[in-house]
Amino acid sequence: MEKKKLVVLTGPTAVGKTKLSIELAKRIGGEIISADSMQVYKHMDIGSAKIRPEEMENVPHFLVDELEPSEEFNVVVFQQKTKQYMDEIYKRGHIPILVGGTGFYIQAVLYDINFSEDDDNHKIREELEALAKEKGADYMHEKLRKIDPASADAIHANNVKRVIRALEYYKLTGQKISEHNEEQREKESPYDFSYFVLNDHRELLYERIDKRVDEMVTEGLIDEVQKLKNMGYDRSYVSMQGLGYKEILSYLEGEIPLEEAIYILKRDTRHFAKRQITWFKREKEVIWVNKPEFDYNNDKILDFMQKQITISAK
Secondary structure (H helix, E strand, O other), rough: OOOOEEEEOOOOOOOHHHHHHHHHHHHHOEEEEEOOOOEEOEEEEEEEEOOOOOHOOOOOOOOOOOOOOOOOOOOHHOOOOOOOHHHHHHHHHHEEEOOOHHHHHHHOOOOOOOOOOHHHHHHHHHHHHHHHHOOOOOHHHHHHHHHHHHHHHOOHHHHHHHHHHHHHHHHOOOHHHHHHHHHHOOOOOEEEEEEEEEOHHHHHHHHHHHHHHHHHHHOOOHHHHHHHHHOOOOOOHHHOOOOEEEEEEEEHHHOOOOHHHHHHHHHHHHHHHHHHHHHHHHHOOEEEEHHHHHHOOHHHHHHHHEEEEEEHHH
């Protein structure tokens, strides 16, 4: 059976994926599915650098502005919703384009990773959740590092949910979740895909990140987080642990001054971009699109991408 076409456009935060994705979609008859863990939430526009409706230029977008910040959004939900949207896009005779920087989400769709869980084992999860409440995120992350260093490197200590999932998987199966994910990644993709990673010189990327954070503050990030706080959203929600939200929340709750919150946000976003690049370097069959090699000319980049998509379709 002939494989269906799938395009991925990813890369570190602030590299310029959004604008390029619109132009690419218009060129190849594509519709965009956001592979971003934050842009899916309503009321979280500035901190997530969400695409504005007027920027979409009539290109259909999915998994943008669809869930309340209280709703659960994880790799399993992402995979289910994305497959459903892809089916609809294929029926319209168009090409789905996954756009965003959450590498694990992209991998889950690309290789159709199986996340089936044994629901009889809630007890282990509950024990681990209780331990996390008692001992804290760093303790749990260190616990994971002892049994599965590769997962500890890939999962941030603040992402307690994923740390617990990795510990739970090890307790249930005796296998490291990093090894399981590696096995899943070795599977052949059910799609005829072109996987582009947009990148730039590290120092230029970091400059863009710092500038973007300053623009977010000017555009009203503090008011946005205050509104969410007024709606009852605190750091117990996964959505409020996202970059841009937890730092400003710390400021609003009087824990740190605003200057420090902004400094931490810039620093942690730079670290995040570095981790994203490390992730994409580990992925197989990616096409690196280094902006300096194209003289920062989007038309040249688009010509190159379009040619690669055509080649893979032959």
